[in-house]
Amino acid sequence: xxxxxxxxxxxxxxxxxxxxxxxxxxxxxxxxxxxxxxxxxxxxxxxxxxxxxxxxxxxxxxxxxxxxxxxxxxxxxxxxxxxxxxxxxxxxxxxxxxxxxxxxxxxxxxxxxxxxxxxxxxxxxxxxxxxxxxxxxxxxxxxxxxxxxxxxxxxxxxxxxxxxxxxxxxxxxxxxxxxxxxxxxxxxxxxxxxxxxxxxxxxxxxxxxxxxxxxxxxxxxxxxxxxxxxxxxx
Numbered sequence: 001x002x003x004x005x006x007x008x009x010x011x012x013x014x015x016x017x018x019x020x021x022x023x024x025x026x027x028x029x030x031x032x033x034x035x036x037x038x039x040x041x042x043x044x045x046x047x048x049x050x051x052x053x054x055x056x057x058x059x060x061x062x063x064x065x066x067x068x069x070x071x072x073x074x075x076x077x078x079x080x081x082x083x084x085x086x087x088x089x090x091x092x093x094x095x096x097x098x099x100x101x102x103x104x105x106x107x108x109x110x111x112x113x114x115x116x117x118x119x120x121x122x123x124x125x126x127x128x129x130x131x132x133x134x135x136x137x138x139x140x141x142x143x144x145x146x147x148x149x150x151x152x153x154x155x156x157x158x159x160x161x162x163x164x165x166x167x168x169x170x171x172x173x174x175x176x177x178x179x180x181x182x183x184x185x186x187x188x189x190x191x192x193x194x195x196x197x198x199x200x201x202x203x204x205x206x207x208x209x210x211x212x213x214x215x216x217x218x219x220x221x222x223x224x225x226x227x228x229x230x231x232x233x234x
Contacts, residue, residue: 001026001186002047002078002155007056007066009042016042018210020056024155029177029187031197031218034207040190041083043207044159047188048080049073060155074103077154081161083190085140087147089133093124096132096143100150110150117146120179138169145176156180158189162196174199198222 002024009017017039024030034040045051047058049070058066060076073079088096097117101110118125121142127135132143141161148156158177162170170193177200181187191197197204201218206227214227221227 001061002188003057003059004043004047005057005059007043007046007058008054009039009046009051010054016210017046017053020207020210020212022205022212022215024186024188025203026186027184028203029181029189029201029218031201031204031221032188032190032207033192033194033197033204033221034213035192038207039210040207041159042210044080044157044188044190047073047078047157049078071103074151074153077152078157079148079151079153079155080157080159081144081148083159083163085137085144087132087135087140087143089131091132092129093132093135093143094128096147097150100147103151113150113152117149120149120176121146136169137165138172141165141169141173142176149180154186156185156187158187160190160192162191162193170196194222194228 005021007017007020008015020043032040032043042051046053049068049072052067056066057064060078065073065076088099097114098110104110124139124142132140135143161173165173174196177187177189189197189201198219198221204216204218204221205212206214
């Protein structure tokens with residue numbers, strides 16, 4: 001579904017991504033791991049159209065979308081759940097979900113999808129009229145995921161969905177990712193938490209200093225001392 005070839009991204013005079021190449025097969029969960037400053041979020045933001053690459057190809061469903069703006073990425077089916085949730089705090093849960101469908105015009109379909117989000121996340125269904133900023137971190141994460149799903153993505157990008165959450169809520173996020181995958185969604189998940197990546201993903205790439213340092217199966221990462229010590233600082 002997604003092929004990233006020789007991707008290079010710079011911030012001013014600093015090269016952040018150096019010749020990064022990887023693939024996300026349709027119907028798979030792929031984990032992208034690495035420490036702080038390794039370039040994980042830069043990749044996600046480039047795939048989302050928030051950053052323009054200096055070089056390289058991003059091929060999605062057979063079309064090169066490198067450098068296209070974020071609204072185009074959403075329309076073709078690449079949708080991000082941002083790190084830190086980033087809900088619209090002063091707006092209600094219901095309004096946040098509706099905003100996820102901003103590029104759509106099928107009003108009946110949007111209403112039906114909102115109800116599906118409440119079925120998927122019953123905790124926020126009881127808070128649909130509540131301001132999103134007043135919710136717990138776990139509830140805000142559910143709103144953020146639901147808002148992204150409202151765009152009907154083909155590829156869901158999740159930027160560190162477990163960060164800042166309690167272990168119980170992290171378990172909930174893991175189960176949500178598994179449920180979405182069972183429904184046929186392709187997912188690229190960025191994580192520092194090796195346990196989360198090993199629990200949900202089939203394939204994994206490890207970033208170090210803006211380049212791919214390791215490629216392998218995700219469940220094997222947690223038992224790979226070289227990866228844990230050399231690339232993830234464990």
